[in-house]
Amino acid sequence: MASMVSTLSAIVSGLPLFRKPSLYAHSNCSRLVYPFLRTSFNPISAHLSSFSKARAINSSGLDEDLVVLGIETSCDDTAAAIVRSNGEILSQVVSSQADLLARFGGVAPKMAEEAHAQVIDQVVQEALDLAKLNEEDLSAVAVTIGPGLSLCLRVGVRKARKLAGTNVLPIIGVHHMEAHALVARLVERELKFPFMALLISGGHNLLILARDLGHYIQLGTTIDDAIGEAYDKTAKWLGLDLRKSGGPALEELAREGDPNSVKFKVPMKQHKDCNFSYAGLKTQVRLAIESKSIDSGIPISSASTEDKLARANIAASFQRVAVLHLEEKCERAIEWALKIEPSIKHLVVSGGVASNQHVRARLNEVVGRTGLQLVCPPPSLCTDNGVMIAWTGIEHFQMGRYDPPPPACEPADALLDLRPRWPLGEEFVEGRSEARSLRTARIHPSLTSLIQASMERQ
Numbered sequence: 001m002a003s004m005v006s007t008l009s010a011i012v013s014g015l016p017l018f019r020k021p022s023l024y025a026h027s028n029c030s031r032l033v034y035p036f037l038r039t040s041f042n043p044i045s046a047h048l049s050s051f052s053k054a055r056a057i058n059s060s061g062l063d064e065d066l067v068v069l070g071i072e073t074s075c076d077d078t079a080a081a082i083v084r085s086n087g088e089i090l091s092q093v094v095s096s097q098a099d100l101l102a103r104f105g106g107v108a109p110k111m112a113e114e115a116h117a118q119v120i121d122q123v124v125q126e127a128l129d130l131a132k133l134n135e136e137d138l139s140a141v142a143v144t145i146g147p148g149l150s151l152c153l154r155v156g157v158r159k160a161r162k163l164a165g166t167n168v169l170p171i172i173g174v175h176h177m178e179a180h181a182l183v184a185r186l187v188e189r190e191l192k193f194p195f196m197a198l199l200i201s202g203g204h205n206l207l208i209l210a211r212d213l214g215h216y217i218q219l220g221t222t223i224d225d226a227i228g229e230a231y232d233k234t235a236k237w238l239g240l241d242l243r244k245s246g247g248p249a250l251e252e253l254a255r256e257g258d259p260n261s262v263k264f265k266v267p268m269k270q271h272k273d274c275n276f277s278y279a280g281l282k283t284q285v286r287l288a289i290e291s292k293s294i295d296s297g298i299p300i301s302s303a304s305t306e307d308k309l310a311r312a313n314i315a316a317s318f319q320r321v322a323v324l325h326l327e328e329k330c331e332r333a334i335e336w337a338l339k340i341e342p343s344i345k346h347l348v349v350s351g352g353v354a355s356n357q358h359v360r361a362r363l364n365e366v367v368g369r370t371g372l373q374l375v376c377p378p379p380s381l382c383t384d385n386g387v388m389i390a391w392t393g394i395e396h397f398q399m400g401r402y403d404p405p406p407p408a409c410e411p412a413d414a415l416l417d418l419r420p421r422w423p424l425g426e427e428f429v430e431g432r433s434e435a436r437s438l439r440t441a442r443i444h445p446s447l448t449s450l451i452q453a454s455m456e457r458q
């Protein structure tokens with residue numbers, strides 16, 4: 001049984017996710033620690049916290065001199081990075097579980113947890129070393145608390161809380177998908193709210209209207225699988241080397257095939273909404289592979305020339321239709337979003353699948369037709385990384401949304417606030433479709449509703 005509730009347990013304790021700075025005590029260490037107020041200097045905590053040092057405040061009243069560590073362990077990458085609030089990336093480290101993925105053909109949560117646990121200390125230390133910083137030099141720690149696999153999230157959150165507790169640093173719980181969207185604001189400093197975002201990864205396919213920091217309207221999502229999952233399964237069935245991860249391997253093979261050779265149907269044509277479905281396309285691909293007698297047990301490197309071409313044709317045809325589905329829904333979502341917020345100028349495309357060149361080229365055409373501009377972070381910031389977590393932490397921290405340092409001696413069995421299924425925004429009511437209503441189960445209220453509720457209480 002857990003002996004105490006962590007400070008990140010907003011849902012468990014009924015408190016808002018992020019609290020305004022306030023006086024608090026280390027509950028189990030009976031040591032009084034003062035609030036991390038940006039403007040005041042407290043001599044008692046000065047030696048404990050780098051945050052209370054004099055700082056550069058810019059004309060918008062934002063602190064330019066924060067140095068934040070971001071930790072990401074929601075799925076199969078263990079990542080850490082250190083970012084300065086002026087946008088400078090001081091270090092970035094990613095340890096991937098590609099070998100495990102190749103061996104098991106997908107993410108096995110228990111194995112992934114163990115793999116994270118084995119490397120997390122080293123990954124964080126390397127991020128500090130590369131940035132030439134010590135833990136005490138940090139201003140705050142940001143960590144992904146959801147959505148993702150609980151077992152994996154726990155490893156990152158434990159590490160973040162230990163480091164923040166020992167060094168008396170504030171901590172920011174980050175939404176993984178918000179981080180995929182906001183990292184675009186680090187790359188493109190002119191990117192202002194409101195903007196649109198298409199977030200495409202292994203587990204998510206989201207079309208959102210970002211109205212403000214922490215305020216998102218979900219225009220569309222997937223009713224079954226995400227596009228990344230479809231890439232990964234297709235790559236596995238085509239016998240590709242998964243050590244590069246399925247998506248990039250399939251993108252490479254698709255270059256050698258004819259995208260019009262296999263007639264796959266574009267999903268959800270009859271649904272005039274912004275939702276996605278990739279389960280049916282996966283089935284179409286599986287049937288095509290069976291009909292061509294392709295043996296996925298034979299690696300592509302050992303396949304005959306004819307067999308290799310058949311696989312490349314399926315890869316190219318799959319990619320064409322998978323991306324056409326994105327294009328169609330994106331075009332409609334832009335129309336909807338411009339009706340809600342006519343001042344939108346940008347479409348952000350982020351998440352692992354956004355590193356795909358074909359995806360980028362096709363979506364660039366879509367935004368060209370609609371008069372918007374495309375913002376695509378570089379591939380290393382599209383796939384899971386610590387930079388996006390640190391940056392999202394910085395954005396929220398500057399708004400005063402963070403938790404106080406955890407107790408320095410938090411017990412190992414402390415109940416942690418992990419949010420494996422955590423929507424980013426509220427669904428756009430007029431866009432709700434029959435297909436979508438089939439999947440309503442959710443565990444946590446959305447990030448947007450939590451932040452709005454906490455703002456109303458203030």
Ligand code: KG4
Pocket residue numbers: 075200201202203204227228229231232245246247248251351352353354355356357382383384
């Ligand atoms: O965002 P991400 O790194 O992790 C999740 O949050 O899921 O996305 C991983 C997904 C995987 O499905 C991977 O195959 C896919 O992104 N991906 C790609 C490419 N690079 C990564 N898919 C297509 N083409 C790529 N170049």
Ligand code: ZN
Pocket residue numbers: 176180201202351352383384
């Ligand atoms: Zn991701």
